[in-house]
Amino acid sequence: MQELRKDPVMERWVIISTERGKRPSDFKPEPEDTPNPHECPFCPGNEQITPPEIAALRPEKTSSNSPGWKIRVVGNKFPALSSETELIKQGRGMYDVMTGFGAHEVVIETPDHLRQLDKLSVEEIRDLIRVYQDRTEALYRDVRFRYVLIFRNEGKQAGASLSHPHSQLIATPVTPIRVKSELLGAEAYFKLRERCVFCDIIAHEKETGLRIVFENDAFISFCPFASRFPFETWILPKKHELHFHASRDRIPEMAQVLKITLEKLQTALSRPQYNFVIHTGPNLFPRRGYWQTIHDDYHWHIEIMPRLTRVAGFEWGTGFYINPTAPEDAAKYLREAKPSAG
Amino acid sequence: MQELRKDPVMERWVIISTERGKRPSDFKPEPEDTPNPHECPFCPGNEQITPPEIAALRPEKTSSNSPGWKIRVVGNKFPALSSETELIKQGRGMYDVMTGFGAHEVVIETPDHLRQLDKLSVEEIRDLIRVYQDRTEALYRDVRFRYVLIFRNEGKQAGASLSHPHSQLIATPVTPIRVKSELLGAEAYFKLRERCVFCDIIAHEKETGLRIVFENDAFISFCPFASRFPFETWILPKKHELHFHASRDRIPEMAQVLKITLEKLQTALSRPQYNFVIHTGPNLFPRRGYWQTIHDDYHWHIEIMPRLTRVAGFEWGTGFYINPTAPEDAAKYLREAKPSAG
Numbered sequence: 248m249q250e251l252r253k254d255p256v257m258e259r260w261v262i263i264s265t266e267r268g269k270r271p272s273d274f275k276p277e278p279e280d281t282p283n284p285h286e287c288p289f290c291p292g293n294e295q296i297t298p299p300e301i302a303a304l305r306p307e308k309t310s311s312n313s314p315g316w317k318i319r320v321v322g323n324k325f326p327a328l329s330s331e332t333e334l335i336k337q338g339r340g341m342y343d344v345m346t347g348f349g350a351h352e353v354v355i356e357t358p359d360h361l362r363q364l365d366k367l368s369v370e371e372i373r374d375l376i377r378v379y380q381d382r383t384e385a386l387y388r389d390v391r392f393r394y395v396l397i398f399r400n401e402g403k404q405a406g407a408s409l410s411h412p413h414s415q416l417i418a419t420p421v422t423p424i425r426v427k428s429e430l431l432g433a434e435a436y437f438k439l440r441e442r443c444v445f446c447d448i449i450a451h452e453k454e455t456g457l458r459i460v461f462e463n464d465a466f467i468s469f470c471p472f473a474s475r476f477p478f479e480t481w482i483l484p485k486k487h488e489l490h491f492h493a494s495r496d497r498i499p500e501m502a503q504v505l506k507i508t509l510e511k512l513q514t515a516l517s518r519p520q521y522n523f524v525i526h527t528g529p530n531l532f533p534r535r536g537y538w539q540t541i542h543d544d545y546h547w548h549i550e551i552m553p554r555l556t557r558v559a560g561f562e563w564g565t566g567f568y569i570n571p572t573a574p575e576d577a578a579k580y581l582r583e584a585k586p587s588a589g
Numbered sequence: 590m591q592e593l594r595k596d597p598v599m600e601r602w603v604i605i606s607t608e609r610g611k612r613p614s615d616f617k618p619e620p621e622d623t624p625n626p627h628e629c630p631f632c633p634g635n636e637q638i639t640p641p642e643i644a645a646l647r648p649e650k651t652s653s654n655s656p657g658w659k660i661r662v663v664g665n666k667f668p669a670l671s672s673e674t675e676l677i678k679q680g681r682g683m684y685d686v687m688t689g690f691g692a693h694e695v696v697i698e699t700p701d702h703l704r705q706l707d708k709l710s711v712e713e714i715r716d717l718i719r720v721y722q723d724r725t726e727a728l729y730r731d732v733r734f735r736y737v738l739i740f741r742n743e744g745k746q747a748g749a750s751l752s753h754p755h756s757q758l759i760a761t762p763v764t765p766i767r768v769k770s771e772l773l774g775a776e777a778y779f780k781l782r783e784r785c786v787f788c789d790i791i792a793h794e795k796e797t798g799l800r801i802v803f804e805n806d807a808f809i810s811f812c813p814f815a816s817r818f819p820f821e822t823w824i825l826p827k828k829h830e831l832h833f834h835a836s837r838d839r840i841p842e843m844a845q846v847l848k849i850t851l852e853k854l855q856t857a858l859s860r861p862q863y864n865f866v867i868h869t870g871p872n873l874f875p876r877r878g879y880w881q882t883i884h885d886d887y888h889w890h891i892e893i894m895p896r897l898t899r900v901a902g903f904e905w906g907t908g909f910y911i912n913p914t915a916p917e918d919a920a921k922y923l924r925e926a927k928p929s930a931g
Contacts, residue, residue: 254815524907559742
């Protein structure tokens with residue numbers, strides 16, 4: 248069963264996805280994943296184990312679902328949502344449910360089991376960004392997909408169940424609550440000041456310089472003023488832009504800032520486990536209603552969250568975070584961190 | 590430094606608490622805590638190691654900060670917030686900050702290092718609930734405290750840094766974002782239907798019976814329809830009530846439902862690590878403005894969240910959760926789980 252259920256009190260949707268059939272005895276601590284290319288479903292030669300290829304960067308002479316690829320996009324074997332389901336919204340007693348309509352894809356970033364994202368070359372990261380953008384654009388052609396989230400989990404603590412370098416993409420039929428909060432917050436700020444809050448943040452951060460990690464002509468990376476986590480780092484395009492996939496002309500700069508920021512985190516924190524998410528604008532369509540100014544007020548960005556502290560009852564209970572490292576200190580460590588060679 | 594910072598985009602506050610001085614090298618995996626009563630600051634005989642006693646359940650002949658207590662409340666050694674700070678709100682450039690005013694207390698639940706909450710007797714749990722209520726009531730006398738959250742982390746994965754049974758209490762000068770979402774959601778529901786959404790949930794759950802774990806005359810425990818986590822379980826008083834600390838006349842029933850629910854979780858899931866939080870109403874004071882109907886529309890409750898799955902990039906990025914166990918299945922396992930003797 249895959250189903251979306253809405254919390255009856257607040258606007259939070261939950262995906263109930265019982266494909267993996269979790270009974271109480273299934274929740275045993277997982278063993279650490281050891282690299283074994285013969286068993287890894289993402290390694291070259293094992294293409295038949297994964298669901299079929301949705302897209303790939305591969306030489307023309309090679310055929311789908313065979314080795315030779317540089318980047319490969321496949322369906323998630325245990326998808327949280329599926330586009331084969333018809334989108335039906337209905338009530339169940341006092342509750343609201345939706346069928347598990349959506350998409351859940353895996354982007355295998357490199358054939359090399361051991362080369363994590365920060366170890367890829369700037370050129371390889373450019374290719375990866377292009378694949379991210381192509382998939383987002385393709386999914387946004389279907390107006391039933393309201394939002395596409397690209398995210399990356401590195402390490403078991405960060406939720407990665409396979410260690411082969413990969414990222415994921417989930418397309419949802421509703422705008423997720425955290426994104427909606429950001430959209431509404433940015434809209435409120437724009438109404439008050441007629442300026443994008445993210446553009447103002449960039450200007451302010453450049454002025455003080457206190458929290459900047461790295462910048463080039465087109466992008467800035469910094470530790471946000473109200474960082475939830477120690478060493479949390481955001482990357483923003485300097486030019487105002489709603490959608491991640493529209494940044495086609497600045498892919499080289501984006502690849503550079505992403506690589507350098509990840510390298511600095513890896514050096515300063517001795518290869519921490521981490522998550523990153525790309526917060527892009529929602530899928531716009533004619534009847535989008537109240538988000539009239541969205542092109543002016545929202546600004547896509549990447550949020551990188553190293554997993555250094557454990558989130559406990561207080562954070563779950565309140566949405567309030569306790570961060571033991573001042574963002575100004577974190578940024579200073581990251582500015583000074585010299586990426587190791589290679 | 591302790592400081593509250595507001596996210597400039599959305600209404601999320603973060604506590605920057607650098608008391609523990611976290612540099613990059615401080616984020617090493619912590620060793621598992623082994624029970625050693627000589628070194629445990631919460632064990633009897635070590636009362637001088639903790640900050641001074643704020644309250645205690647102890648025989649009259651014993652003196653403060655000495656052994657003999659049954660329950661002990663002390664300040665947190667590394668408080669996230671402190672009541673000795675003056676509450677000052679100010680701007681910093683484009684950002685909003687507040688001094689780290691608040692309170693952070695630890696409730697040591699038993700002198701016995703090894704008896705976790707589910708192993709305490711119903712009578713001992715009654716005493717603990719009374720202490721929780723007394724402390725909440727005492728803090729709510731100060732109108733600068735807008736909210737008191739009581740929470741419990743059991744196990745390292747759940748964020749507990751000491752294994753001696755304890756819970757915590759944090760009083761904040763702002764209503765936390767998740768609580769505010771619940772308050773506003775409950776208010777919107779009440780405006781539409783003139784009924785409390787939580788009362789409606791109780792009626793609906795009793796009617797279907799599908800998700801009930803346990804109930805007695807005064808309380809019901811069930812797996813919520815839109816559970817974020819596998820085996821998430823909520824406890825609600827059947828009588829409509831805004832504040833947890835007002836339930837003085839039903840403490841025995843509350844102790845029973847809490848003990849039985851925790852025992853069932855422990856049996857079904859082989860002692861999972863978990864968090865619980867008590868969501869009570871905010872501190873009311875004359876100029877509280879728009880929450881006019883709050884006495885009618887909000888309903889306190891306990892949320893228990895076993896830590897069975899890892900929260901990954903998707904959840905952080907969206908506030909959208911993927912739950913692999915249907916709440917109906919979880920409730921069935923829990924209903925059938927027989928607490929082990931003792």
